[in-house]
Amino acid sequence: MTASLLLQAEGLTLRAGDATLVENLDWQVRAGEFWCVLGKNGIGKSTLLHVVAGLMKPVSGRVCSQDGDIARTTAQQLALWRGLQAQQQVDAFACSVLDSVMAGLHPYRPGWGWPDEADRRAALQVLDRLDMASCADADVMRLSGGERQRVAMATLMLQAPQLYLLDEPASHQDVAAQQLVMRTLKELADDDHAVVATMHDINLATRFASHVLLIAEGEVWQGKAVDILRPDLLEAAYGCRFEIVESIAGRWLMPA
């Protein structure tokens, strides 16, 4: 395996207020990998994504893309390297879904151009992949939470960065849409991108993730999904017991 290294975090320490969330984390993400970041509420999953995306500075350590430390990169260059889907989307002004998605093209044409027919087709195509094409003309402020989240994901897919960062992409989705979202993320990873998504659903991670970063208090486990998603590590991280349920469809981890 010599897939290209997309993200390299060295000695990252993250803090929220006075509490240290993650200490001295070394982490590498390569193209083709689908990472799920797991851990309890408030353990630092979102903070980690924000730091990797360059929205926040780490207390110590550094985050590197292929071109070196992201602290020395312009916002424009960063936008071509990584994209982040926030946990919540808050709209202040009315805007059509299609226009909203086409914002993802900004890194490629930061100037004054108007979107053309090809842009519109590309936006419709990503919306279609997420089963949202029928809402293309709707107002983003009138969508449901899950629909709005998929519009944000479509925007991210049109931005088409090398590194996809998603903060709880499955959280507002119904069961079918969860499968669709996770399948799409898997396809993106297989298409030589890297995907990092924070999750709460351990079984979705089991089914789709290739790698897992499990954050617990004072400790971080990382590696191949099968190696990390074990009852003993999950119990240490979440503080509740897990049982393995074998079924025809695969192995389930049931909190007990």
Added chain:
Amino acid sequence: MRRAILLLSCLAVLAGLALVLSGLCGSTGCLRPSGDPADIAMLLQLRVPRALTAFTVGALLAMAGALMQVLLRNPLAEPYVLGVSGGSAAGALLAMLLAASISLPRQHVAAVGAALGAGLAVLLLFGLVGKSLRRLPLSPMAAGHRLLLTGVMLAAGFGAVITLVLTLAGDTQLRGMVFWLMGDLEDSRFLPVAAAIAGAVLLWSIWNAPRLNLLARGESFAQLLGVPVVRLRVATLCAASLATAAAVTLAGTIGFVGLVVPHGLRLLVGNDQRVLLPAAALAGGAGLTLADLAARTIVAPMQLPVGVITALIGVPLFLWLLSRSRA
């Protein structure tokens, strides 16, 4: 795009018509192009400068309002919400009060006081929120709240100063002060400076419109798509404050234009800043020019305060737009 060009052309024609009409008509009736030297003198000395002043002030206020609404991500923001106008008005009234006590004519000092007051308000604002402006807000909810609250507090403080000055002022000054507060387009000495500022703010806004479009969708959203948000927010606040300060220095605190024009246009043409900002400049200018024409002619030879007209026309127009919008 064709729709945008059509809309802007229509607004430009409307603005041209408003300027011509307002230049030719006034409290003594409408002039005909007869070549009478007395008429031409009146045209050049009174009506044309006044029409241009109204247009510039309207354009400045509407642009400042549109920029504030993007910066605070709040469709109810307006140019006066951050206390710049309050500082300006307090400065102007204080200057008038001082001038009376050392018997200087009030016309000369009001504008100077207004400019100083606006400058002080902007400095205070930047001093108080500078730190949070330099940080990227991560939560889409909290962004702008600090700025908004600080501005509202400053405005309240300046409001108290204004009330104090009005209480201390003698009866002879009081009328002039109240008229200044309601908006006064008589004085066009600062017109060239204000027009230059209006032009600069318009060019800046058009140049940055694609980035402002993203900023309106969220601070971290814009940053993630490659917009240097911290710099853009500071620049937007500077542009909006400068436009507000120029408008208030030129003509006092004329209400309503800065809230109604950008918001109304947004209901009509959507929220693309590339269209909205130039449209706001044209519509704000044309609107205030026509409002001033109405203020001068409805009960001529008496002149009404133009702020009364903007509110009387603006309120029903705005409510009508609101009721026919889908929201």
